[in-house]
Amino acid sequence: MRKNHRTYLIICFVIAGLTIGFSDPKDAPTELNLSTSDTRYAELTPEKAFDLMMEVLTHKRCVNCHPADDYPRQGEDSHIHNFGVQRGPDNHGVAALKCQTCHQDENNNYSGVPGAPEWSLAPRKMAWQGLTRVEIARSMLNPDNNGGRTLEETVHHLTEHELVLWAWEPGVDANGKPREKPPVPKAEYIKAVKAWAEGGAPIPEQ
Amino acid sequence: MSNAKPKKKFSRRKFIIRSTVGVGVAIGATYFTRPLWRRSLAGLLNSAEAPYVGNTDEPRLWFEVTAENQVILNSPKVEMGQGTFTGLAQIAADELEVDIQQIKVIHAPTASGNIDGVSTGGSTSISSLWQPLREMAATMREMLKNEAAKQLGTEVADLSVENGVVTGNGQSLTYGEIVKATTEWEVPDVPTLKKASEYKFVGQPVPRVDLKDKVNGAPMFGMDASLPGMLFGAVVRPDQIGATFVGADTSEAENMPGVVKVVREPDFVGVVATSRMAAEQAKQTIKAEWTTDRNWQSSDIEAMIKVGKGDPVTIQKTGRPKRILDNEEDVLTAEFTSPIGAHAQLEPNGAVVHVEADKATVIISTQVVDITRKEVADRLGLDPKAINIIPTYLGGGFGRRLHTPNAIQAAVLSKAVGKPVKCFFTRKEEFQNDTFRPPTHHILRGKLDEKGKIKAIEHNLSSGDVMFGSPLFPGIAAPILGADVGAWRGGMIQYKGIPNFRAVSWRVKLPFATSWWRSLGLLANTFAIESFMDELALKAGKDPVQFRLEHIQDDKAGYRLSEVIKAAAKKAGWKDEVVNGRAMGFAASTDANTPCAHVAEVSIENGEIKVHKVTCAIDPGMVVNPDQVRAQCEGNIIMGQSAAMYERMIVKDGQLLPSIYGPYRMALMRDAPKEIDVVILENDDAPGAVGEPPMGPIGAAIANAAFRLTKERLRSLPLVSS
């Protein structure tokens, strides 16, 4: 990374770090409590950061909507979404069966339908299903796959986009049962993404 | 049943004058004295001639003539999509000499006295009312003509009648005008009924009389009902099989917003609130305690439903089949199974009930008006006559509403708050508290002779109950009959040209409710028998259609079955070969005297059976409405396809699952065949059964077709594994 770019990035992170410190109170307490007692999150080398980040990004809460084909997955067993719901021409479903026919901006606890702003499938080029964590990471950094994003834009997306962060508030299913969250608490995940990028975004061999 | 009868008169008559509406003609019911015990229970369910049995003591309101010259027909049978209201309107219009547009069919509230004592089900509504309704309508027409003759000062023979207008002596009177001017009625002998050639409406594809309301989304279902000042109720129901209510901690619920009262009864706990959401949310805070004796699993149920477990009852026997099959060589044996099936009708069960000091009103989608009334009356400690059941259009029946205990709970809630209460199941409760189609296990044995004809055949069936345990049949029925008539519906061998055959039934009482599901045992039994017939045909080296024809007996029933089989094969262009990746499969069944045959044309796509076309031939006796007969065939075919190919309930850790559409896979638009051809073979018998018979052959027709493509015989429903 070029020097001035890197400096810019560090300044961004510092500012972001200051704001993240004052993150949404309803999220912070539980996550921080977990992390202070967990040694996994203590020493964040870029390589360890990568591990933590990919634990999240390979979780079903993410991969269910990053399919390799035209069908979202759903549930803890990642079965093909019921009723033949599909990608459609612009990742938002088909004419009379758009994602927004059922999914709104927030989880609906009465129906068990999850929701977040811009609920939709990740474009085909961001297909993660069936890829190894290394392949996912490489795809994330490749402007051809990631919608032309720079690393900082990717980091912004990964740490601030509401649809991404939905994974930590995934609501309940049709039976009222809470959906499984990713194995890394949100705050630690965000730290990990940044630490990884800051450390040069290294991707291991496997 | 024929038209030729000696002179008959309705022996009791009572007339109700309704000052605002017009005059009602209530015809006494001693005509309908054909009590249940005169016909065998088996005959009742298997024959097309189910008697109409109503409460015989009270006069019953059938027709009301309004001042606007409309005729309101109070139907004791309910409309759940099977087209009964339309058929009844056609039948009445023809004999009454009114236009079909002048007839408005409504559900008879029990206060009208017109109470169906049998239930709406068993494909018997049109067949059982065909004769009585024509006679009543014709009698009423003559009554009106007799009065018109007096009022017009002429002879009855000089009158002409059309569209509810009587003309004579140069003048006309509408029915409405006639009734308004009449105070004393004479009841004539039942006149000669019209010949088929004289029908204007019967036999025509008249559009459904409820079509416009259904296309406009009219508030016509039980779920749409409301009464002034109505509150909303919710009842805590278990999700475990065999759960018994012990008690509940309702302290949190009492303080939830919108809650009017928490109602605690020995057998249930519920809550009444100012909105449905408030009631449901309060209900969720109730900590109910249940005891269960066992943590049931699917494997437990499968172990219970096994041919050979329990006491067998031979329900059919000709010749010496057992001796042949036990002792001879080269006997083909095959096993088949079918799963627990849910009704999954779109309108959940529930009721709107208003209990007052000495009476109650119940607005409800029900198939058993009389039982609903009795159960509510018993619980409230009131005489049944103090309860008015107002039936509504059903958002699906299929046998689900042949018992409505939920009305009792809604009544208790209403009584507790002194206001009308609307209380409905959630979809999860609907799935887990269903009265399911029972799972089955079949073993068939067959032996061919040296000419490749069946020498002996035997069908052994193990099934959960259908009829026993239903309030429609007294507890005494089980020990008398031994075998559950509903379970072995369709389970008898219909090819009576076979010299030796028998059917044996094993009855299993399961730990959850199983009962009537459209066509009862017909779908599973036909799947087993007709798949086995296919196997035998192949073993004999014969064409499956030809093979079946070879074994049909030479009598009227046999003739009708043969004609239906030939018609289906011909219309489908039947050939037993794979063409362009598609194959045909054949099956036939006879249910309630209505034979029906299907040819299914399928391919395998993405590893799954795809049904492209179904050809259906049916002989339902006389056809009242050919469009509705076709619609019933289409619906049965796809509903049967759905159950045979996709549907099943399992038992896991004591729960019946799944409890939502989607995981409970059903046929959707994309799964339904794009082509359905229906051939109706008419004859001049009375109208027979249509609502269920076309369900029979579809499972085997699809499975037999699939076999030709995969060379793998599918022996378990659902045919497509999830």
Next chain:
Amino acid sequence: MKISFNINGQPQSLDIDGNTPLLWVVRDILDLKGTKFGCGKAACGACTLHVDGEAVRACSYAVKYANDKRITTIEGLSNGDELHPVQQAWMEEIVPQCGYCQPGFMMATAALLEQIPNPTDEDIDNNIVNVCRCATYYRMRKAIHRAASIQSQNTKTQTS
């Protein structure tokens, strides 16, 4: 909270818990019973109505999202006595049996035809996924093609 929207051409304003599903607002508060409850879990489609012309399952749509939107239910699909092409086609083909699921299907179909005026069978398969237990799908498919034809005739008549 205060929520205002237009429903079937009429303005409506309510003071209500914003998380109330639109289905119950429509059915129990506005007394429009045509939109049905089948499952409450967005699985069956019986509650399908239009929000700004798009198909939405009202059981899974909090009323707060309806603020400033234009809602159409089956009662508003027709233009006075003049039936919508979908309803006309449903009449011609005599589609309904029990009828309970039909409004949801008609609303989904109307939304489909709005965006795909001449749907193929595959379009119909992909877009119309509601559940009909009476299984009237065979006639529904015919009615959808008929509705497309009626609609295109109407369009020609209007533009000619």
